[in-house]
Amino acid sequence: MRPTHQHGGQLKLASERYNIPLENWVDLSTGINPDSYPLPAVPTEIWQRLPESNDGLESAAASYYGSSHLLPTAGSQEAIQRLPLLRERSRVGIINPAYHSHKQAWQAAGHEIFPLNNADIEGSLSALDVLVLVNPTNPTAHRYSLEQLLFWHQQLAQRGGWLVVDEAFMDLTPEGSLIAEKPRAGLIVLRSIGKFFGLAGIRLGFVWADDTILKGLIKLQDDWAVSNPARWAGRLALSDFRWQRDQRKKIPESMAGLKIRLQAIYQCEVAEAGLFAYVPLGKESAIEEHERLCKTGVLTRLFADAGALRFGLEKR
Known part of the structure; x- marks a missing residue:
């Protein structure tokens, strides 16, 4: 099917x-880089061994993104599907048009969806529990400023809400990322290895969030959610400045x-x-x-x- x-x-x-x-x-x-990161041949032992968390991937990611508060996932798609499971039924504003999987995942988990355009956000925020944005937006390429995003986050967080920002295309302009050394309650950022590094096939992404959200996602993860070859490839790519x-x-x-x-x-x-x-x-x-x-x-x-x-x- x-x-x-x-x-x-x-x-x-x-x-x-x-x-x-x-x-x-x-x-x-x-939107994948056609000149992907030039990985060497995969060593035989990488195929043979199960993933281990002390292989250097997390430290490479912390150096690249500027924070250690990161969870590796099987692509950002895993996080998109699991995040809605961490909340009771909520009122979720989702920018439209944007990457369709966000709406699909929140809807499937039983949340009430409010499709928004950029002009709607300010007037709708008080009625929302969660706001989901893509920055820069896929497909329209719209960009939100850090000041605007942090202002919206502050309003949501005051009442236990979330701001979820998918930064799958932020690698070219890292200065526009919301990721900071220390996380903020209710602020969740998704990152992808697939786009900038041209490695979509390895299915590797990261979630940056506070410990409560990361621990919730860990409980929902399958064992060995990220394969050993994906961890190996991600470590090399993230480390090659x-x-x-x-x-x-x-x-x-x-x-x-x-x-x-x-x-x-x-x-x-x-x-x-x-x-x-x-x-x-x-x-x-x-x-x-x-x-x-x-x-x-x-x-x-x-x-x-x-x-x-x-x-x-x-x-x-």
């Missing part, structure tokens, strides 16, 4: 539907070129968040353009309800 919601990167499905061989496609449908520095120079340069081309082609304002660009075309035009591009072997991500296409970077 195929999942109800599709993510980007469904290249095999596109290949079957349009009868174009996989090797003839240009896949721009994901030279590679990270180079990518923070190369990726914006590539995106600047893509943005110029997209604006010239579509004659509209294009928003970008480093690893993806958002092109608003209107519903019918976006659907037609997505279809046209697919027929030429170019896969983009269609957001039909928002009337937009999202373009990722092509491998350099």
Whole structure:
């Protein structure tokens, strides 16, 4: 059975539907760095042994993110699915459009969902127990300031509420992250190794939060939630500051070129968040353009309800 919601990167499905061989496609449908971290060959003992928590991953993550209050998870997706289980039925505001799994997870756990646009947040906050944002927002590339986020968090935390911020695309601009050395009650930040490091397949992410929330998530985790190869790969990638520095120079340069081309082609304002660009075309035009591009072997991500296409970077 195929999942109800599709993510980007469904290249095999596109290949079957349009009868174009996989090797003839240009896949721009994901926000994943096409030049992934160059992992060496996996040592045999990494495959053979079960995960151990003293392998250096946590210390590498603490150095990279600037805090030790982190829990490794099987991608940020694990945290997205488990966080709603830590609260009684709540009123949850979720920014729309944004990564669909947040709404799906909170809804499945029985919470009351309030879809919001950015203009709604300020006036709706007093009626919410939880506010879920993506910063920068996938797919629109909207960014929230630290001051604004901390102000909203303060209002929620005063009455036992949460601010949950998915920072899956924050690695290019770490100065915009909410993560600090010491956590704040009711402030939860999700991070992903998949996007910036181009290692989506290892399924590794982190949750930054206070000890109460982290302990709650640990109780819900399966044994060995993060595989040994994923821990090994994550430790190497998080520790390689030279590679990270180079990518923070190369990726914006590539995106600047893509943005110029997209604006010239579509004659509209294009928003970008480093690893993806958002092109608003209107519903019918976006659907037609997505279809046209697919027929030429170019896969983009269609957001039909928002009337937009999202373009990722092509491998350099």
